[in-house]
Amino acid sequence: MSARALPYRPHNHDACVSQALSDARAICQQQSARLTPTRERVLELVWQSHKPLGAYDVLAKLTAEGHNAAPPTVYRALDFLQQHGLVHRIASLNAFIGCAHVGEHHTGMFLICRVCGNVLELTDASVSTAIRNAAGAEVFRAEAVTLEVAGVCPGCQTEPNHE
Amino acid sequence: MSARALPYRPHNHDACVSQALSDARAICQQQSARLTPTRERVLELVWQSHKPLGAYDVLAKLTAEGHNAAPPTVYRALDFLQQHGLVHRIASLNAFIGCAHVGEHHTGMFLICRVCGNVLELTDASVSTAIRNAAGAEVFRAEAVTLEVAGVCPGCQTEPNHE
DNA sequence: TGTGCAACTGTTATAATGTTGCACTTTTTT
DNA sequence: AAAAAAGTGCAACATTATAACAGTTGCACA
Numbered sequence: 219m220s221a222r223a224l225p226y227r228p229h230n231h232d233a234c235v236s237q238a239l240s241d242a243r244a245i246c247q248q249q250s251a252r253l254t255p256t257r258e259r260v261l262e263l264v265w266q267s268h269k270p271l272g273a274y275d276v277l278a279k280l281t282a283e284g285h286n287a288a289p290p291t292v293y294r295a296l297d298f299l300q301q302h303g304l305v306h307r308i309a310s311l312n313a314f315i316g317c318a319h320v321g322e323h324h325t326g327m328f329l330i331c332r333v334c335g336n337v338l339e340l341t342d343a344s345v346s347t348a349i350r351n352a353a354g355a356e357v358f359r360a361e362a363v364t365l366e367v368a369g370v371c372p373g374c375q376t377e378p379n380h381e
Numbered sequence: 382m383s384a385r386a387l388p389y390r391p392h393n394h395d396a397c398v399s400q401a402l403s404d405a406r407a408i409c410q411q412q413s414a415r416l417t418p419t420r421e422r423v424l425e426l427v428w429q430s431h432k433p434l435g436a437y438d439v440l441a442k443l444t445a446e447g448h449n450a451a452p453p454t455v456y457r458a459l460d461f462l463q464q465h466g467l468v469h470r471i472a473s474l475n476a477f478i479g480c481a482h483v484g485e486h487h488t489g490m491f492l493i494c495r496v497c498g499n500v501l502e503l504t505d506a507s508v509s510t511a512i513r514n515a516a517g518a519e520v521f522r523a524e525a526v527t528l529e530v531a532g533v534c535p536g537c538q539t540e541p542n543h544e
Numbered sequence: 545t546g547t548g549c550a551a552c553t554g555t556t557a558t559a560a561t562g563t564t565g566c567a568c569t570t571t572t573t574t
Numbered sequence: 575a576a577a578a579a580a581g582t583g584c585a586a587c588a589t590t591a592t593a594a595c596a597g598t599t600g601c602a603c604a
Contacts, residue, residue, distance in 0.1 A: 546603105546604095547602105547603090549600105549601090549602090550599105550602100551601095552600090553596105553597080553598070554597075555596085555597100556593100557593085558591100558593075558594100559591075559593085560591070560592085562588080562589070563587080563588065563589090564587075566583105567582105567583090568581105568582080568584105569582070569583095570580080571578100572577105572578080573579085574577080574578090
């Protein structure tokens with residue numbers, strides 16, 4: 219639950235993954251939730267990059283490594299992981315990404331690069347506040363916020379057609 | 382392009398629809414875009430309520446009225462309407478809703494009531510600014526914002542299980 | 545006035561994404 | 575150890591979206 223590397227900067231991504239896994243174990247322990255082998259493996263696959271992965275991509279990877287999986291296997295694991303705040307679903311892409319802010323109660327904001335496909339998750343208090351106020355002004359009781367910004371990340375603004 | 386009724390308040394909804402259609406005609410004229418009969422009919426169907434409508438719901442309604450339609454018919458019409466800012470896609474619902482702020486260049490924010498299903502579209506300068514600043518701080522060039530808030534509308538907070 | 549191009553439409557087929565229901569196994573609780 | 579709860583495998587199916595291609599219509603311009 220420490221600081222994270224920026225998706226589009228070269229970094230030791232194995233560290234991201236092992237951090238994510240150890241965070242996940244801690245969270246599940248704390249919530250007495252069962253991080254079974256399938257669930258853990260799905261989380262690991264989702265974390266293989268900073269690009270969101272479709273459920274069927276996860277399924278294909280599981281199948282490739284000999285796991286006898288069907289769509290419900292994957293969706294159930296992803297549901298579990300979402301419920302425990304370990305992955306997020308990116309609605310505009312129908313895809314899933316590892317949560318970079320496990321444990322923080324947050325309204326995530328996702329910056330999605332349409333060139334390289336990487337996604338940066340961030341939390342910004344003034345955004346959350348502005349949204350909460352705008353909803354409040356309509357006497358609307360907000361429960362869940364989907365905030366996804368598509369555009370071009372710093373890396374791809376200069377250096378076109380990146381990885 | 383005048384003020385609109387609140388979705389969850391009783392109102393003369395026919396006025397919403399005819400306003401939307403006349404706005405659409407004006408916009409298309411101005412952009413020399415062709416608001417063909419199919420497109421106009423789809424727009425009208427989407428405007429039949431303040432609840433988002435799935436593409437296949439639109440298709441069913443077209444079919445019911447004898448139009449010989451297939452999925453591409455609907456998706457093409459919806460794409461056209463989206464491109465001209467006449468409808469929005471609600472990514473978290475895979476559904477479409479008439480745009481309540483035609484002509485304004487806007488970053489819409491959608492308040493989606495999970496009880497009655499109505500959606501209120503609004504624009505809020507401080508939300509837009511906060512999002513723009515947060516993206517800017519990451520040197521991210523934002524192009525499109527998806528902002529959808531699920532929760533409970535004023536009507537459904539008191540009076541449960543509304544229409 | 546026709547003729548050629550671009551935009552639009554119809555149709556079939558298929559792809560991609562997500563869910564239901566049920567039998568069976570494993571884990572936890574008592 | 576038995577009962578209950580949670581998790582898994584599996585088959586079928588439901589929903590959402592797109593591809594490819596042929597035919598048609600509207601419009602600019604010779």
